[in-house]
Amino acid sequence: MARISALGLDVGRKRIGVAGCDGTGLIATGLTTIEYKSFVQVVDQLRDLIQQRQVQVLVVGLPYSMDGSLGFQAKQVQKFAKRLTAALQLPVEYMDERLTSFQAEQLLQAENISPSRNKALIDRKAAALILQQWLDQRRSQKMQDSAMTTPNSALM
Known part of the structure; x- marks a missing residue:
C-alpha cells in the first residue's frame, strides 16, 4: 500500500486541533493545538509541520448541521480551508466532524x-478522530477497489 502523510484539522474560531498519521496510514494521533491569532501565524505553524512530516493532504473536519446541511460554521470552515490550500499548495479533503468534539470529551x-x-486537548483529539475516520474510509475504499479488480478464482 502506498505511504500517506496527512494532517487532520479541527478548525474552530479560537483554536485549530492538528493530528497526523503514521506513514502506513493506519493510526492518527493528536500533534498540537494552534491558538488562532492570525491567518499568517496559522499558515507558518502548519507549514513547519508539513515540511517535517512531508504532508501530502490536509483533512479538514466539516461541521455539518445535525440534519446534514451546511450551516454558517461549515461555510466559514470551507472558506478558511480554501485559503489554506492556496497558501500551502496542498489539496484539502473534508470529513464530517459531527460529534467528534463530544467523542473527544x-x-x-x-x-x-x-x-x-x-x-x-479536546481539539487535538477531535482532529485525530477526524483524520482516523478519513484513514479508515480511505483504506476501506482501497480494499473494495482491489477486490473489484482481482479476478475471482471460482469463475476461472
Whole structure:
C-alpha cells in the first residue's frame, strides 16, 4: 500500500486541533493545538509541520448541521480551508466532524481528565478522530477497489 502523510484539522474560531498519521496510514494521533491569532501565524505553524512530516493532504473536519446541511460554521470552515490550500499548495479533503468534539470529551472523561480545563486537548483529539475516520474510509475504499479488480478464482 502506498505511504500517506496527512494532517487532520479541527478548525474552530479560537483554536485549530492538528493530528497526523503514521506513514502506513493506519493510526492518527493528536500533534498540537494552534491558538488562532492570525491567518499568517496559522499558515507558518502548519507549514513547519508539513515540511517535517512531508504532508501530502490536509483533512479538514466539516461541521455539518445535525440534519446534514451546511450551516454558517461549515461555510466559514470551507472558506478558511480554501485559503489554506492556496497558501500551502496542498489539496484539502473534508470529513464530517459531527460529534467528534463530544467523542473527544468522552475520551478525556474516561481518562479522568477534565474536559473544561483541557480545551486544546479536546481539539487535538477531535482532529485525530477526524483524520482516523478519513484513514479508515480511505483504506476501506482501497480494499473494495482491489477486490473489484482481482479476478475471482471460482469463475476461472
